[in-house]
Amino acid sequence: MMNPSHLHAAGHSPALPARLLLLHDAAAARLRCEIHFPAPSHDEAPLAAPARLELSGGSAIELGMLCAPSVETWSADRVLVAAEVAAPAGAAGATLIWGSYQIPGAAQMRRADAALPAIALLKSLPVPGRPLEAVVELQIDGLGDGLRVRLDGGAGNVVWWTPTGSQPAVDPDGSLGHKGEWTFGYAKPGDYMIRVDFVDALGYWVETAAQQPLEIAPPIADPDSVSTGASRLPATVAAPVEIAAQ
Structure with missing residues (x-):
């Protein structure tokens, strides 16, 4: 039931989508x-395909149409709890069948104890004369091997950043790390959230x-346009004409 010839075996190309x-x-x-789900890039369409979980005991759980998160929704939807089921000892395995992909389950991985870089600065500034734009500045310590920075300013403003030794440091000896600056644009006023995530080499x-x-x-x-518009209004408004009853 779990080995159709068209399925991609785990660990082989193309890369698994989750x-x-x-x-x-x-x-x-x-x-x-x-x-x-790994963080998507702007140039890839989110995968949408029927999915099911096949449990080691022989049963299956249909998940319906499973859609990967988009660039805009990944921060909130990067993890989906697909099922929580009874699993006696020796029957705690599962495989996800998603479209043409076969994704074997793995035990929860523990992150290495190595310290992650610190965020030394994160701030946003308005752009003079362009009220629907903001400049975002980010400064971090040196980034460890295999890590990338994903900066999400909301409304589709997403930047991938991998500071390297070839980039100019904030100070001559590089003790303060690296600093980047980006301009984000928004279609309408509102409250947004700037979020800085560290992701691994595969985008997780x-x-x-x-x-x-x-x-x-x-x-x-513009005050000039307001005053110009106001000058076009009549100085007085005529009182309504009262019509006498016949």
């Missing part, structure tokens, strides 16, 4: 199946390093 992590509670004899979330709210205020009307 990870299936299995959290087994032996004491409660329960299995929690989580689907973890490692840690949310910082978050900061961003307010894009409504544009202020």
Whole structure:
């Protein structure tokens, strides 16, 4: 049931579009199946295909049409709890069949104890004369091997950043790390959230390093245009004409 010839074997090209992590509670004899999605790029369409979970006991759980998160929704939807089922000892395995992909389940992975880089600066500034834009500045310590920075300013403003030794450091000896600056544009005023995530080489979330709210205020009307518009109004308004009853 789990080996159709058209399925891609685990670990072979093309790369798998998700990870299936299995959290087994032996004491409660329960299995929690989580689907973890890598952060997408702007040039790839999110995968949408029928999916099901095949459990080691021989049963299957239909998940319906499974859609990967988009660039705009990944921060909130990067993990999906696909199922939580009874799983006695020795029956805590599962495989995700998603479209033409076969994704074997793996035990919850623990992150290495190595310290992650610190965020030294995260701030946003308005752009003079362009009220629907903001400049975002980010400064971090040196980034470890295999890690990348994903900066999400909301409304589709996403930047991937991998500081390297060839980039100019903030100070001559590089002790303060690297600094980047980007201009984000927004279609309308509102409250947004700037989010800095560390992801691994395959795009999977490692840690949310910082978050900061961003307010894009409504544009202020030009005083000249306001006064010009006001001058076009009549100086007085005539009282309504009263029609006498016949």
